[in-house]
Amino acid sequence: MSVLPSSFETLIDKFAALPGVGRKSAQRLAFFVISMTDETAQSFADAITDAKRTIRECAVCxxxxxxxxxxxxxxxxxxxxxxxxxxxxKGVLAIERAREFGGVYHVLHGTISPLSGVTPDDLRIRELVARVADGGCDEVILATNPDTEGETTARYIARLIEPFGVRTTRLAYGIPVGSSLEFADDATLTRALEGRSEYN
Ligand SMILES: [Zn+2]
Known part of the structure; x- marks a missing residue:
């Protein structure tokens, strides 16, 4: 039997379910929350429910x-x-940070990953193909990360949109292979955008 109240165990479980948070960190966070004033704890809880209630996905991107x-x-x-x-x-944030790009975005919410069970249907690929099929695009820049999953996803999308004859490019990464867009510095991202090349 646990020496801790069950509501406290539940709080630990909730923190432990967050990405990158182990059991020990979850305990530390739970103890911290319990030490908060009622007001601070309430505003913390409100921030979660408010964000969840007000944030949705843009109907376009x-x-x-x-x-x-x-x-x-x-x-x-x-x-x-x-x-x-x-x-x-996070990819949008990275490219916006470089302040070089004047186009718009499409956010996939993941990459194709057979190992993690993420299939194209789990991503916003259908929505992207619809944008291209509507004739709304002159160029699609594939800016998924230069790792295996990012490359697989880029190839998959390139094949799907090829019939529409839209220009398809891929970032010219000075970013090391296996690295991620969000960790690239502004100058590297600017070069990656400027030097983008045809992909199909
Ligand atoms: Zn949008």
């Missing part, structure tokens, strides 16, 4: 958004016909 259409997609100064495809919202 599938990035996280509080509105039906996200600020990037609704920005008339951006070119909606150049679509940069990234694995997750």
């Amino acid at each position: 599938c990035n996280l958004s509080e509105d039906e259409v996200c600020p990037v997609c609704s920005n008339t100064r951006r070119n909606p016909r150049i679509v940069c495809v990234v694995s997750d919202p």
Whole structure:
């Protein structure tokens, strides 16, 4: 029998279920939460429920958004016909940080990974193909990470959109193979965008 109250064990379990959090860290976080004032603990809980309630996926690019259409997609100064495809919202943040890109995005929410059981149907690939099929794009830039899963995903998408005859490019990575977009510095990302090459 545990010496800790069951509600406390539940809190530990919730933290331990988060990515990258082990049992020991989960215990530390749970003890920290219990030491909070009632007010701080409530605002912490509110932040989780508020984010969950208000954040959805942009109807166009599938990035996280509080509105039906996200600020990037609704920005008339951006070119909606150049679509940069990234694995997750962190990819958007990385490319926006470099302040070089004037197009729009498509967020897949993952990469194809047979080992982890992630299939194309789990990603927003259907939504991307629909955007291309609608004739809304002149260029699709495949900016998934330069690792095995990112490359598999890029190849899969390139094959799917090939029949539509849209220009398909891949970032010219100065980023080491196996690395991730979010860790590339701004200059590397700028070069990767400028030096992008035809992919099919
Ligand atoms: Zn959007």
